[in-house]
Amino acid sequence: MDTKQKLSPRFSMSWLSRFRWNVLDLIQVCNQGSIPTYLFCEMDMSWAEHLRAQLAKRGHRVTITAMLIKAISHAQLKHPDSRSAILPLGRTVTMEEVVAGFTAEKYVDNQPIVYFGAIKEPHHKTITEIARELREYAERDVSEIPQLEIEHRFAKMPWIIRRIILWVGLMFPAMRLRFLGATFGITSLGKFAIKTVIAPCVCTSTFGIGSVENRPVVRGGEIVIRPIMSMTLNFDHRLIDGAPAARFLGDIRLLLEGGLNDYLTPDEKIDLPAHVSEEPVLSASGQPALEPVR
Secondary structure, eight states: OOHHHHHSOSOOOOOOOHHHHHHHHHHHHHTTTOOEEEEEEEEEOHHHHHHHHHHHHTTOOOOHHHHHHHHHHHHHHHOGGGGEEEOGGGOEEEOSSOEEEEEEEEEETTEEEEEEEEEEOGGGSOHHHHHHHHHHHHHSOGGGSHHHHHHHHHHTSOHHHHHHHHHHHHHOHHHHHHHOOOSEEEEEOGGGTOSOOOOOOSSSEEEEEEEEEEEEEEETTEEEEEEEEEEEEEEETTTOOHHHHHHHHHHHHHHHTTGGGGGSOTTTOOOOOHHHHTSOOBOTTSSBOOSOOO
């Protein structure tokens, strides 16, 4: 080996793309000073999978993500701290409009770019409507989706301008809602067979969703196979304590394990499968959930 080869660098350098900075700006600025804390939960998705199968028979193609968005939005109505944000000088703001935020990967000029999609007031929408909006984010061009078009133009602004806009957004809630209206965020990597993901906390409540897989569990003293999904809640401990966050996550579990049936339209509502209806869903305190989450 000659001297020139020995001295040549064994690495390459490049600049982060503007669109990557778009993501980093939100994480670094909006997450500044937060105290991320994590809760992990496993959910029995028997009812959810049964619902998805029944809707498919009726011609409705829905995903687990659509059900998650519906369930979390209803739970957020009961837990206002989960949709709050901290402002400078110790002020806090509670968002009255529930908005689901989620990552949407798009290809622009043959390059994968991560955007942040948003669905407003999903608790007022059917699961099929939510699934249709998710498909639009996946299938339509960036220029055809107003939320993504705003982010696309925002990414092309000079770095200092982007930072100023984000700083103003942290100071004034009305500006924040224009650029980052989500009250909760979802990152799902289940399609890649990932069991657990801890998503960065851009919102006060951010969820990491793993894959649904058949696992052995104990039901009625017997070992049975059920579809189980792992969920991680990343929350800002400055705004929520551990126990309220656990109750929030517990209510989401109740909804996904059958309680959401009370919030479906007659066209979506289903009869519970026998192995679900015979087993009372327990609340976070271990007591039967006699009333659905309102």
